[in-house]
Amino acid sequence: MKPISYARHRFPPDVIRHAVWLYLRFTLSYRDVEDLLAERGLEVSNESIRRWVLKFGSAIARNLRSARPRPHDHWHLDEMVVSIGGQRMYMWRAVDSEGEVLDVLIQRRRDTAAALKLLRILLKKQGFAPAVIVTDKLGSYGAALRT
Incomplete structure (x- = not known):
């Protein structure tokens, strides 16, 4: 994990x-996060929370993804x-054998190019x-896997 510098911040x-975790993990607004922090005795404006999410959100998410365990080597591909x-x-979806969603892709077509892109x-x-x-034995998967 790459360390994140919080220098020159008041909190x-x-x-x-x-605060960033609350905003990104749950479907909360900046004002909701502000209220949750106020219940704990912290006076933080919603604008500060917005700036923190913009500044630190991607780095925190990247560090969390890198710490996640490697997915299993049995993948299930389907489309709906x-x-x-x-x-x-x-909607093309890939899931590992543990049920962890690896990726989701939305396409207009159900052809080899879409399967290959996934x-x-x-x-x-x-x-x-x-x-x-x-x-699910769709012909597009076979063609994409051969490529």
């Missing part, structure tokens, strides 16, 4: 980390139809090739 790093804004789209993103993001890939 201690634990308060900043907790979803309606977004009245348009028919396909596989490339997965391999780049995970950094290793799985031992077993389980699919």
Whole structure:
């Protein structure tokens, strides 16, 4: 994990980390986080919380992702139809054998190019090739895996 510098900030790093975690982990607004901190006796403005999220949010998320254990080497790939804004789209999803969602991709098409894009993103993001890939026998997966 790369250390994050909280120099020149009025509040201690634990308060900043907790406020950013509350905002990113739960569907809260900046004002909701401000209220939760006020219940603990901390007077922090919602603007400060917004600035902390913008400044430290990506670094905290990156450190959390790097500390996450490596996913299992059995991946399950599937796709399903979803309606977004009245348009028919396909949601491609990859899940490991433990049920951890590895990635989700939304595409207009259900073809080889979309399956290939999902596989490339997965391999780049995970950094290793799985031992077993389980699919629903869609022909696009076979073509993408051969490529």
